[in-house]
Amino acid sequence: MMAAFLPTLVKASYFLAALLFILGLKRMSSPRTARGGIVWAGAGMLVATLATFFLPGMHNLPLIAAAIALGTLAAWISGKRVAMTAMPQMVALYNGMGGGSAAAIGAGELLKFGAGEAASTTQLVLGVVGALIGAVSFSGSLIAFAKLQGWMDRRFVFAGQRFVNALVFLAALAAGAALVAGRLEVGVVIAFFALALAFGVMMTLPIGGADMPVVISMYNAFTGLAVAFEGFVLQNEAMIIAGMVVGAAGTLLTQLMAKAMNRSLANVLFGNFGAARGEAQ
Amino acid sequence: MIDGFLALYIFMLAAFTGYEIISRVPVILHTPLMSGSNFVHGIVLVGAMVALGHAQTPLETAIGFLGVLLGAGNAAGGYVVTERMLEMFKSSKKAEGK
Numbered sequence: 001m002m003a004a005f006l007p008t009l010v011k012a013s014y015f016l017a018a019l020l021f022i023l024g025l026k027r028m029s030s031p032r033t034a035r036g037g038i039v040w041a042g043a044g045m046l047v048a049t050l051a052t053f054f055l056p057g058m059h060n061l062p063l064i065a066a067a068i069a070l071g072t073l074a075a076w077i078s079g080k081r082v083a084m085t086a087m088p089q090m091v092a093l094y095n096g097m098g099g100g101s102a103a104a105i106g107a108g109e110l111l112k113f114g115a116g117e118a119a120s121t122t123q124l125v126l127g128v129v130g131a132l133i134g135a136v137s138f139s140g141s142l143i144a145f146a147k148l149q150g151w152m153d154r155r156f157v158f159a160g161q162r163f164v165n166a167l168v169f170l171a172a173l174a175a176g177a178a179l180v181a182g183r184l185e186v187g188v189v190i191a192f193f194a195l196a197l198a199f200g201v202m203m204t205l206p207i208g209g210a211d212m213p214v215v216i217s218m219y220n221a222f223t224g225l226a227v228a229f230e231g232f233v234l235q236n237e238a239m240i241i242a243g244m245v246v247g248a249a250g251t252l253l254t255q256l257m258a259k260a261m262n263r264s265l266a267n268v269l270f271g272n273f274g275a276a277r278g279e280a281q
Numbered sequence: 282m283i284d285g286f287l288a289l290y291i292f293m294l295a296a297f298t299g300y301e302i303i304s305r306v307p308v309i310l311h312t313p314l315m316s317g318s319n320f321v322h323g324i325v326l327v328g329a330m331v332a333l334g335h336a337q338t339p340l341e342t343a344i345g346f347l348g349v350l351l352g353a354g355n356a357a358g359g360y361v362v363t364e365r366m367l368e369m370f371k372s373s374k375k376a377e378g379k
Contacts, residue, residue: 014327021321022298028317028367029306035367041321042360049356052327058334060342067333067346068326071353079361090362091316094323098355101325104348108332108341115337122285217315224318227325228295232288234328240288241295242324248299249318253311260308 006054013051014238020044021242025249048238071097089148092216095223096141099134102226106131107193109233114184121180123233128176130229132196137222139200144212144219147204156205162270168199203269211268214257218265221250313370316363323356 024041027033049068053061075094082090109127113119119127146152172195178188207215224246231239258265283291306314329352333345 017324021324022302025299025302025314025317025321028314028363029302029310031307031310031370034310034313034370038317038320038360038363038367041317045320045323045326045356045360048324048327049330052330052334055331055334058331060333060336060345063342063346064330064333064349067349068330068353071350072357075354075356075358076361079358079365082362084365087316087362087366088312090358091312091319094355094358094362095319097351097358098319098322098325101329101348101352101355104344104351105325105328105332108336108344108348111338111341111344120285122288213312213315217311220315220319220322223325224322227322227328228292230325230328232283234331235283236328236331237283237291238324239328240283240291242321244292244295245299245302246318246322248296249303250299250315252300252303253306253315253318256303256306256308257311257315260311 006056010051010055011237013047014236017044017048017238018241020047022245025245086149088213088216089145092141092144092148092212092219095216095220096138096145099137099141099219099223099226102134102223102230103131103138103193103196105230105234106134106226107189109230110179110184110189111186114186114189119233124180126229127233128179128192130226130233131193132172132176133222134226134230135193135196136200136203137219137226139197140204140222141200141216141219143201143204144216147207147209148212153209155208161202161206165199165202168195168202172196172199207269211261211263214254214261214263214265214268217250217254217257218269221247221254224248224250313363313366316359316366320356320359320363323352323359326352326356328352 020040021044024037027037027040079090106127175188175192175195179192224243228240228243228247231243254265258268329348333349336342336345
């Protein structure tokens with residue numbers, strides 16, 4: 001009786017969380033109601049997280065609680081202590097964590113599919129694509145954080161960089177295609193993630209610090225998409241809806257931010273190559 | 282079970298929702314909204330919890346633990362930073378009212 005009732009209750013709490021996220025974001029988009037918006041969204045997160053503990057068939061509950069406590073404590077303290085001027089790089093850091101988490105979900109699911117768990121082709125494709133986007137967002141956001149934090153104040157540019165980056169991206173796609181084609185071996189999974197992480201680093205390295213807010217906003221949208229795709233793999237409605245809302249909102253926000261700087265997104269991402277050539281001449 | 286087409290409909294409607302929320306937002310709210318949406322995708326924590334909760338091998342458990350740790354960091358950090366950014370709007374609103 002109880003076992004049949006619980007999944008419905010968890011699903012209902014996910015619905016409530018999705019609703020609160022959308023209402024919270026809506027409030028955050030107007031200066032008068034912005035402050036309350038984050039509280040609404042926060043309530044949604046709390047409800048969804050607590051409900052997940054009651055999903056039937058979950059093991060490792062103490063381990064889950066320990067990981068949540070550790071991650072929450074570290075992020076809470078660092079977020080409270082940091083100076084207001086350092087906020088953009090903290091957003092980059094926390095966004096990278098979300099991308100890493102989505103990539104970790106993708107890695108775990110791919111290993112399970114490799115071990116013989118049944119998966120539809122759609123799940124396999126979206127799992128691989130979500131893991132790719134999540135991993136790029138993870139390593140790219142960490143580079144953005146390091147740049148804004150002043151740990152890496154030089155732009156890293158070399159001749160033919162765009163070509164090398166494209167090659168790394170294509171290699172990551174090829175490894176992903178091999179996974180989708182059924183070669184779900186641990187070695188291929190590792191190669192796939194190594195290439196995806198490398199691409200995130202190399203894509204962000206040549207971009208200057210002043211353009212970072214736009215880039216962080218783009219990685220924010222990336223993480224949203226990764227979360228939505230991994231949500232489909234896990235059949236988790238809250239992740240699909242929240243991730244997709246952020247993916248779309250983040251994409252539009254990135255365009256608006258680039259426009260506010262009188263730049264196009266392509267100019268922010270690739271424009272520095274022209275500048276580098278100019279410097280060399 | 283959410284099949285491909287049902288997922289496609291959910292993706293489409295959720296994307297329009299996100300687009301509509303942002304479409305008429307003042308420039309001053311760009312950064313807080315980026316931070317707020319960064320918090321919202323912290324829902325990835327829930328998925329990581331499910332992954333760790335169903336992990337079988339030590340490798341899956343380690344990956345799941347890392348996922349939950351990072352997801353919790355995304356959610357908690359995103360909340361704190363967004364709240365601190367939005368606090369500034371409260372004080373400026375009061376000053377205007379006086």
